Amino acid sequence: MDRIDRREFCLGLGALSTVLILPPHMQVQAAATPENGQYPVEPVKDTMTQAQRDARMAWWNQARFGMFIHWGLYAQAAGYWNGKPVPFLGEWIMNTAKIPVADYQKLAATFDPTKFNADAWVSMAKASGVKYMVITSKHHDGFAMFKSDANKFNIVDATPFKRDPLKELAIACHKQGIKFGFYYSQDQDWTAPGGAAMRGGHWDKAQDGSFAEYLHAKAIPQLKELLANYQSEDAPAEIWFDTPTPDMTPELASEIVTLLNQHPNLLWNNRLGGGYSGDFETPEQHIPPQGFPGKAWETCMTINDTWGFKKDDTNFKSTETLLWNLIDIASKGGNYLLNVGPDATGVIPQPEQDRMLEIGKWLKVNGEAIYDTQAGPFSQEHGVYSPTEKDKKGNPIWVPVWDWRATAKPGRVFISILQWPGTKCTLPPMDARVTKATMLADRKHRALKFSQNEKGITITLPETAPDPIASVLVLHS
Ligand code: JFZ
Secondary structure, X not given: OOHHXXXXXXXXXXXXXXXXXXXXXXXXXXXXXXXXXXXXXXXXHHHOOHXXXXXXXXXXXXXXXXXXXXXXXXXXXXXXXXXXXXXXXXXXXXXXXXXXXXXXXHHHHHOOOOOXXXXXXXXXXXXXXXXXXXXXXXXXXXXXXXXXXXXXXXXXXXXXXXXXXXHHHHHHHHHHOOEEEEEEOOOEOOOOOOOEOOOOOOOOHHHOOOXXXXXXXXXXXXXXXXXXXXXXXXXXXXXXXXXXXXXXXXXXXXXXXXXXXXXXXXXXXXXXXXXXXOOEEOOEOOOOOOOOOOOOEEEEEOOOOOOOOOOOOOOOOOXXXXXXXXXXXXXXXXXXXXXEOOOOOOOOOHHHHHHHHHHHHHHHHHHHHOOOOEEOOOOXXXXXXXXXXXXXXXXXXXXXXXXXXXXXXXXXXXXXXXXXXXXXXXXXXXXXXXXXXXXXXXXXXXXXXXXXXXXEEEEEOOOOOOOOOOEEEEEXX
């Protein structure tokens, strides 16, 4: 059978299964190529109705704020190799310093993060207002932070620590009601033969081998472990793939999709490779000026300038910057996945905890303006494209104006005011007729004076801002 025949044959079967109304995950899938928008194996979401798809994504869409955790052997190197500081991201140290596989692997012999306390991490996460947590189960260095029978280079078998932090975190997250997901570097693996290496390719003969063999001997078996061994704690809620290369063909990627499809509620991002678009977009270190209309998206961002711990990186963003980012992202309908990088003792650096907890304090008062909201109703752009400055690709850079942002829920619009205007606040016109205006932080819900016409809405605000970083005005309709 030639290619086209086979495709038509399978499409026929796919249509038949729809007629028989099998549950989506049991339907026979059409064979196709990514170029025409279809795949060798169709992701389960593509076989669902819109209502099913929405239900599947509901927790994620309501969450708006998550905590990313990059933790691995690189935390022990902490940005230094042979006594010298190594530039670039902490978790990339093996690649940047071109460390031989055998030398890097030796880090495991002394990795003993005895101060790690899953309950403490999750309590901190909870107090900072995140609804989900995504941790590196295996980063590009190939070291598994979980018990793996598929590969002995893992935290239980190769370190004196001998504990599985993912298991402990899964239990703690389940107890405290935080969704728990795994980052897994499926494509790059710098210690397994055949694993991919970006930024210059392999640098050690021990890395040479077939990518397909690596996938079959390590990545796929480990993904199976991750999908099977944490189920009693409802984990993982999502898999966060990363850095796909052309090695990940549609055929190879589809082997992974077959696995993922066995867990119809499992979400996964757009970085699998092989042409798969996944459940959500993942802009990294930036906030798209208009969001991704019609798509789910999540901006991931470092809290300083590295994902994995570097002892010299103290360039922490201010709480104001972080909170404004969260508000900005929510106003565009996205999620904020904010990273922390625990050290080799198992402790999340105090300046990172402090910032997370300050965001949490704000959310305790103002969370209604963030969780389970949608993008605001105003089309106003809070910024301009720079006439002079361009990004690496030559496109003009977006310069945000940090004045205010809006989110919405049925019957309410939330205006997070970032620059307090004094007693008079003017907003653009809005379709809904406002019936009442209050400050979210005002426990007594005192009505503010306002007027509305086709030119806009004018509100009389208190003289001083209830919050020094962002104060939320609520327009009821
Ligand atoms: C990727 C990872 O490489 C990074 O370590 C982190 O996990 C982040 C969330 O996702 O980001 C990249 C990808 C590629 C490059 C830099 C960061 N690169 O090629 O320079």
